[in-house]
Amino acid sequence: MSGVSSLRAQDVRYWLSSHRGPLIAAALFVAMFALFVTEHPAGASANVVNTAANKGVLLAFVAMAQTIPVLTAGLDLSVGSVFVMTNCLASTLIAGTPLQVALGVAIVLASGLLCGALNGLVVVFGRLQPIIATLATGAMYSGVALWLRPAPGGDVNEDFADFMTGSLRDVVPFSIVVLAAAVVLIWIPYRRSVLGRAAYAVGSSEQAAYMSGVPVARAKFLAYVLAGLFAAIAGLLLTCLTYSGEANALLGGSYTLSSIAAVVVGGTSLYGGSGGAIGTIFGAFVLRTIGDLLFVFDIDPLSQPLFLGVVLLISVSLGSFRLLKVKKRVDLYR
Amino acid sequence: MPPLLRMEGISKRYGGVRALEGARLECARGRIHAVLGENGAGKSTLLKVLAGVVKPDAGTMELAGEPIALPGPAAASRLGIVSVFQELSLLPDLTVADNIGIIDPPRKWGLTWGPIDQRAQRRLAEQALARVGAGDIHPLAPVRDLPLSRRQMVEIAKALARNPKILLLDEATSALTAADVAKVFRVLRQLRDDGLAIVFISHRMHEIAELADDCSVYRNGCHVESFVAGSKSPAEIIEMMIGREHQSVFPPRPKHEPSEPPAIPPALRVTKLSWAGRLRNIDFEIRPGEVVGLGGLDGQGQRDLLLALFGALTGVSGSIAVNGKQVTLSSPQHTNLRGGGIALIPEDRKTEGLMLSMSVRDNLSFAAIDQFSRFGLIDRSAEETAIASMIRLLSIRADGIDGPVAALSGGNQQKVVIGKWLMTRPQIILLNDPTRGIDVGTKQELYQLLHALAADRAALLFYSTDYAELIGCCDRVLILYDGAIVSVLEGDAMTERNIVAGAHNLATAASAPGEVAP
Numbered sequence: 001m002s003g004v005s006s007l008r009a010q011d012v013r014y015w016l017s018s019h020r021g022p023l024i025a026a027a028l029f030v031a032m033f034a035l036f037v038t039e040h041p042a043g044a045s046a047n048v049v050n051t052a053a054n055k056g057v058l059l060a061f062v063a064m065a066q067t068i069p070v071l072t073a074g075l076d077l078s079v080g081s082v083f084v085m086t087n088c089l090a091s092t093l094i095a096g097t098p099l100q101v102a103l104g105v106a107i108v109l110a111s112g113l114l115c116g117a118l119n120g121l122v123v124v125f126g127r128l129q130p131i132i133a134t135l136a137t138g139a140m141y142s143g144v145a146l147w148l149r150p151a152p153g154g155d156v157n158e159d160f161a162d163f164m165t166g167s168l169r170d171v172v173p174f175s176i177v178v179l180a181a182a183v184v185l186i187w188i189p190y191r192r193s194v195l196g197r198a199a200y201a202v203g204s205s206e207q208a209a210y211m212s213g214v215p216v217a218r219a220k221f222l223a224y225v226l227a228g229l230f231a232a233i234a235g236l237l238l239t240c241l242t243y244s245g246e247a248n249a250l251l252g253g254s255y256t257l258s259s260i261a262a263v264v265v266g267g268t269s270l271y272g273g274s275g276g277a278i279g280t281i282f283g284a285f286v287l288r289t290i291g292d293l294l295f296v297f298d299i300d301p302l303s304q305p306l307f308l309g310v311v312l313l314i315s316v317s318l319g320s321f322r323l324l325k326v327k328k329r330v331d332l333y334r
Numbered sequence: 335m336p337p338l339l340r341m342e343g344i345s346k347r348y349g350g351v352r353a354l355e356g357a358r359l360e361c362a363r364g365r366i367h368a369v370l371g372e373n374g375a376g377k378s379t380l381l382k383v384l385a386g387v388v389k390p391d392a393g394t395m396e397l398a399g400e401p402i403a404l405p406g407p408a409a410a411s412r413l414g415i416v417s418v419f420q421e422l423s424l425l426p427d428l429t430v431a432d433n434i435g436i437i438d439p440p441r442k443w444g445l446t447w448g449p450i451d452q453r454a455q456r457r458l459a460e461q462a463l464a465r466v467g468a469g470d471i472h473p474l475a476p477v478r479d480l481p482l483s484r485r486q487m488v489e490i491a492k493a494l495a496r497n498p499k500i501l502l503l504d505e506a507t508s509a510l511t512a513a514d515v516a517k518v519f520r521v522l523r524q525l526r527d528d529g530l531a532i533v534f535i536s537h538r539m540h541e542i543a544e545l546a547d548d549c550s551v552y553r554n555g556c557h558v559e560s561f562v563a564g565s566k567s568p569a570e571i572i573e574m575m576i577g578r579e580h581q582s583v584f585p586p587r588p589k590h591e592p593s594e595p596p597a598i599p600p601a602l603r604v605t606k607l608s609w610a611g612r613l614r615n616i617d618f619e620i621r622p623g624e625v626v627g628l629g630g631l632d633g634q635g636q637r638d639l640l641l642a643l644f645g646a647l648t649g650v651s652g653s654i655a656v657n658g659k660q661v662t663l664s665s666p667q668h669t670n671l672r673g674g675g676i677a678l679i680p681e682d683r684k685t686e687g688l689m690l691s692m693s694v695r696d697n698l699s700f701a702a703i704d705q706f707s708r709f710g711l712i713d714r715s716a717e718e719t720a721i722a723s724m725i726r727l728l729s730i731r732a733d734g735i736d737g738p739v740a741a742l743s744g745g746n747q748q749k750v751v752i753g754k755w756l757m758t759r760p761q762i763i764l765l766n767d768p769t770r771g772i773d774v775g776t777k778q779e780l781y782q783l784l785h786a787l788a789a790d791r792a793a794l795l796f797y798s799t800d801y802a803e804l805i806g807c808c809d810r811v812l813i814l815y816d817g818a819i820v821s822v823l824e825g826d827a828m829t830e831r832n833i834v835a836g837a838h839n840l841a842t843a844a845s846a847p848g849e850v851a852p
Contacts, residue, residue: 014429014474192449194439197432204427211387211423212492213408213437273427 021267022279029282032289039296046170052292053173054165054241060179060284061234062255063262064187065227067280070263072223073203073272074123074130078138079231080256082115084248085145086235091154091245094161094236101157109232115141116228120221138256145247152246154239161240175237179281182233187277190226199223203272262287265315336399338363338531339384339500344393346379346555353379354390355555359533361500361548366522366532368546368563372575372631372834374799376555377535381502384533385417386410411437414499418489418506426478431459433477434492462491467517483510490518494525501525503534507541508633519545537631539568539838551575572834576801584806585782598622599658601793602762604643607652612638614818616652620793622761625784627808628797630837635817636797637681640764643795644678656762677701677755681766687751690740694732695721697739697750702757724753729779745776752783763787765796769803781807801833815839 016023033052037044062079069076086108093104115137122133167173190196198219201209210216234255239245260270266283268275290311294304337360346354354376361367369377382388384395386404395402397413404410410417417423424433432455440454441447459473468487477485486506493501501522507515522532522545536542542549546563551574558574566574600619607616613635620626628636642650645663654661656676663676680686688697698721699706706716721735728749732742739750748768755763765784769777784807788794798804804811811823813836821836823829 010472011474014472014476018429018474018476189449192452194450197428197436197439197450200428200432201425201436204425208423208425209436211407211417211419212425212433213406213411215408269427273425 021275025266025279025282025286029285036289036292046167050167050173054175056285056288057175057179058234058237059258059288060281061230063259063280063284064277065230066259066263067268067277068223068226070268071203071272072199072220076134076227077256078119078134078141079259080252081138081141082112082228082231083235083255084252085141086112086232087238088145088149088245088247090236090239094239095155095157101160108236112228112232113225116225120224124217124220142249149245149247154244156239156243161243164240195219195222200273258287261312338398340396342394344383344390346390352555358557359550361531361533363531364526364529365547366526366545368542368549369535370549371552375552377552378504381504385502416493416496416498417502418493419504422485422489424477424485424489429474429476430471430488431456431473434459434462434495458495462495466491466521486510487514500531505535539840576830603655605653609642609647609650612817616819618812622791622793623788625788625794625796625808627804627811629804629811629833630814632799634814636814640678640766643764675758675760676762677760678764679752679768683747683751688739691738693736694739694750695735698724698754701754720757724757728753762793767797767799801830813837
């Protein structure tokens with residue numbers, strides 16, 4: 001260890017190694033998206049970019065919701081249901097005067113927080129395994145969605161909806177602005193807070209975290225609450241895109257599964273403790289761009305799921321290299 | 335003036351096992367207090383009570399004369415009681431700086447609820463690391479990338495960064511290099527001179543002699559005596575640590591035939607076995623019909639040695655010969671060698687030995703299932719016969735063999751674990767502290783079983799934390815210290831005094847030349 005310059009170099013090395021996942025996902029997305037717009041007959045027109053952004057941001061929000069419980073070594077199988085439920089709720093509330101719309105938005109977001117809080121209570125105080133707890137609560141939220149909207153439809157303030165899904169000055173998709181705002185106003189402060197770091201600590205080793213005096217219960221609870229909030233933002237955006245709501249359980253299920261995939265592709269470990277929402281966002285974009293690429297290259301739609309699956313399997317396998325380093329075989333079975 | 339810390343009448347039971355019984359501890363500002371005792375004396379439990387990790391069943395604690403309650407580690411930390419644990423409390427995925435500042439990091443703009451000030455936290459970490467002489471550790475390195483000895487230094491730096499009033503160290507130096515131990519000792523003396531009370535557990539007698547101002551000795555969960563360091567000789571201290579009030583009765587050992595024909599190769603010969611710095615140059619052999627004991631303090635590599643012989647470790651160097659033939663052990667399944675396999679009776683029967691929710695029948699026949707299955711189908715009647723004879727042999731008390739094994743008592747569960755492996759008719763049996771937490775009567779039955787197996791020409795390697803048990807059951811005892819065999823005791827040299835001395839790596843007349851640990 002000699003001199004300041006070598007220390008700097010080491011700083012950079014540590015920064016790079018701790019951000020490897022998001023960097024790879026971002027690079028992958030940029031390459032894939034560039035290919036997509038060059039192949040697309042309309043090129044990089046505002047319309048193409050906006051459509052892609054809206055689709056990507058929807059999944060990005062649901063996947064961000066998934067990320068935080070995963071960081072605590074948990075899982076939230078209800079994110080898709082909360083997404084659908086808040087969509088149904090928003091399709092009845094986002095109507096009327098601007099004031100009514102604002103109130104509606106607040107209620108929709110609050111309902112997401114409430115769902116997350118229920119998940120957190122069941123996981124933390126019920127001491128149930130997150131996967132089972134959220135499977136059950138997710139089914140409940142789907143039920144609430146059906147009760148709110150037995151048949152698809154809705155009455156949505158179109159000015160508001162068009163604004164949310166349009167482009168600023170016809171260049172920057174507004175959904176991207178919302179996503180960026182969520183990162184800057186929610187994710188980054190959370191990541192830098194003590195409870196945010198506690199989430200990483202709990203995921204890294206719950207026992208060591210407890211021994212160190214980390215507020216384990218509060219950290220887990222907040223993780224699920226934030227998951228509910230992000231899922232509700234996604235539900236709101238979906239309502240703006242479709243001008244309606246639909247209690248579509250299949251849609252919820254597919255978003256839940258895609259969210260887990262996006263988390264993994266974005267470099268967050270399913271064992272918890274490492275990764276983050278920025279990587280997840282790029283992971284979600286990558287997943288959505290795969291679909292777009294298959295479309296512009298005219299691949300038979302019937303074989304798209306197969307392609308998607310292969311890509312997922314490869315990216316998930318990258319995460320298990322660490323197992324090669326295990327010295328006690330017993331530890332593989334822990 | 336009251337002492338800084340007083341613990342009185344602390345009791346703790348785990349099921350039927352007594353960990354602490356009316357134990358007490360008093361320590362003062364500006365003193366280093368050593369807590370001594372053999373395996374299972376309750377030292378770690380006592381410190382865990384003080385750290386808020388273990389809730390005592392009874393007893394009171396006072397800090398500077400004020401009664402205190404410790405509902406959790408965070409509460410202890412707030413009162414200035416900070417621990418460095420034997421099993422690391424570090425978060426592997428977080429950086430060194432994050433670990434050091436985990437509880438109360440510096441905040442931005444001086445706000446109580448503000449975001450973590452990464453720069454300030456990094457400076458804090460650098461200072462704490464420099465203070466313990468570990469300035470070579472980069473604050474942004476993830477802890478999982480550090481070797482064990484560096485992690486231990488981070489653990490110590492983390493404790494110091496919390497500005498403790500009372501610092502607890504449980505075997506905190508066991509993973510350190512000699513150079514780091516010297517640095518840590520310098521820091522500890524400095525802290526003592528600054529007025530901290532330091533309580534530490536160490537199994538290295540020379541460290542205690544070097545560092546301690548006061549000593550307290552514990553035995554079987556009770557406080558024996560406290561005295562000023564240096565006022566007792568090591569021999570007197572060992573006497574205090576042993577002096578047990580009860581003696582288990584051991585069945586008489588059938589006299590071993592010393593005149594083995596040398597033409598028969600040993601059942602197990604281990605040469606220069608090393609693993610990951612935790613096992614170092616282990617050499618020994620066991621002949622058929624011998625019971626060899628593994629002794630020493632807990633955690634000196636005995637468990638790793640058993641796992642290595644069972645094929646559960648990767649990267650083991652050295653050679654293992656069974657019946658004179660070299661073998662490569664790559665997994666527990668492959669240890670079913672010709673002429674009988676190697677069986678490991680694990681320590682933690684609940685996670686490594688049994689499938690608790692499955693039946694006694696299934697648990698007993700898992701390991702030996704090949705013997706009574708044809709083309710992948712289980713021959714139920716052959717299985718039935720084998721199980722019935724095993725239940726008779728071990729006198730397992732169960733209501734029928736189809737009930738869940740979880741419904742059995744601890745002793746009977748342990749018998750099922752042993753029975754499961756005996757069904758494979760192993761020629762080499764490794765036992766990892768099999769009598770821990772079982773009642774006296776069952777212990778007796780197990781001792782008799784060991785003799786019966788030895789008489790049946792099996793080779794047994796028997797690790798026990800109970801020294802009396804080693805003396806009562808074994809032909810020979812290997813004492814491990816720091817992953818190496820430091821002495822081999824045989825015949826009349828197998829005394830409790832020699833085992834305890836060997837376990838602390840103190841020279842005895844009977845010690846065999848072995849590698850001396852640093």
